[in-house]
Amino acid sequence: MTIEPGFPLAASAIAQEERYGAANYLPLPVVLVRGEGVHLWDEDGRRLLDMMSAYSAVSFGHGHPKLVAALIDQARRLAVTSRAFHTDRLGPFLARLCRLTGMDQALPMNTGAEAVETALKAARKWGHTVKGIADGQAEVIVARGNFAGRTTTIVGFSSEPQYRRGFGPFAPGFVSVDYGDPQALEAAITPNTCAFLVEPVQGEAGIVVPPAGYLKAVREICTRRGVLLICDEVQTGLGRTGRVLACQHEGVRPDGLTLGKALGGGLLPVSAFLASAEVMAVFQPGDHGSTFGGSPLAAAVGEAALQVLVEEKLPERAAAMGEALLGKLRALARPAITEVRGKGLLIGVEIDPAFASARQVCEALLREGVLSKDTHGTVVRFAPPLTIEPRHLDEAVAALDRALRSLA
Template structure:
């Protein structure tokens, strides 16, 4: 195993600092390393594996499609993209969808759509459009996206940056309204800040956000790449507050842990600003991606994974709170998206991830102090009880 790690570190750019484990097999909520040791996956590839590793229906859909045709480019129609987008629009209620591959590509697509809508529909002058974002956000790694990050490491050395973004405090509706100007075209926001440490906004905040953006004719864009498709206990996190965005960004679990698939959804009015040649993707909406995404959505719906996430997320969070560990500053959760913030006096979260690795649990730290737990949504109470026992042991050392 060390030979594999050494080889990887020798030839790979050092843009990640993985835990010292080499995974070779996955099944459901479990993965195995090269030596055959079994681990409970409590990260699920940052929510890309909501349906569990190698879900048989998703794998079969991929195999069947690979026997037929995998990519055509958007120069031609294929027989799978329409079915995929029809299902996606049906379950979300939006008029149109634009398929891409990665989450960052989908975020970039939403920015382009909002800017062009602002110019062509709202009447904002060319090159004057402003998009409001939130402090502590994470929307991806492109130059435009890091341009509005408040995390200094994400930006250092990568300038010059893309203008046109204003950042306000997450959870403060008044600051949002004060930041809106005649040039504001959109608010881009995560319903729960995942990479930021599983930060859940105050009750009622999102309803105020919706009211403010509607009143000022500002598009509300929800980045649900990580929070969507059942992760927080609803199919999409905005459902918790009974509101609806103008634009929705989805990804990660859309590919069922098999293939990168993302999409942006909105109304005919917003999506109508795109004309042939304005925007595109060679791989976006390809037959293999479409077949996999269709199967991935159906698994989430048919197996009621949103409902399981709600029930088992509450159970998991309650079991963790019962530990009453003096190491823990706060436990934050929504569905099966859970963060345990470690007190600074007890060291960083990284060392606890390494100790949990030894105990057979895979998780990852975020923002130095927070342990993030986002297991596959198929996890059951028995696995949760086992994990809580291990977490309690590690925190009591």
């Protein structure tokens, strides 16, 4: 496709993406050019309220001054060396990360999917070397509705048909149980079970909050049955649900923990697998690695992000703002909304499919100046930067009301 001179920027940018990019996404029809705080601007200069925050990756808001300064300062000094050498930035970053989460040790990676893959490798090797499971026979239990990334191993244990279709064969060794049902987990454990991988709140499944006491119950089961509990907090971690970690709502300390998204401050991919010293001891030099994982640049930004998280009391802010937003959304009481659920600033609005698809609602929200994204066809996500102000919540709820009226 040839772009004629004088074509509007939006048409040119979208056409080039469609011509040269793989069609693995279906973005909303908007071209974004700038971001600041909780707002984004399109190519026409229109200001839009970001109620998505890149699936929690922009929890600190767009272009947070302290994070940008940390990025620029470190990029000017030293950005990437690989882990073949020590640097002055990695140790302080890992120390702060472990102290904040209460975990013993951390292994830095880049994306959330990489952190989960690292967790799976650790769990399997722990199962073999510590628990005594025969090599190649370790099993990991997962919850139906999970979303942990897009690698072939991870989509292999997904319960979403589209994520699996045509990408097999898949790795064996995964068993699925119903989410929110501790008894289902207990029944699925065998002598070959090494770990249970679970999201404290399922994000991509539609912001599904399990029954109260679920995580505490699975912690007890895993401890009693000699199974590692690994919490996938790539999306829920670092303040999103109103605590530093979502598992802390029930006082649970997992054996393994995956973090990502917000850990990079909305500026670059930074992730980590954290675990007890016993679990992390299965890794020996040469067992696992990453060229960019734990780079000085990633460590500097990650450490700055953790500092901002604490200094600006963002978990506490997410708890207060989330409670307010849940109340405002539920007060809409429109027939098109069948349920509003969530924890902190991770909220899903279930749309009656007989009224409209969630995609249509997100397109209507875009026309009203609010950015969001649907999931599973019926859920509109409200997961803004944790720096959001009360007036922005009012704007978002009013925009949703107008959007639903326009679709009616």
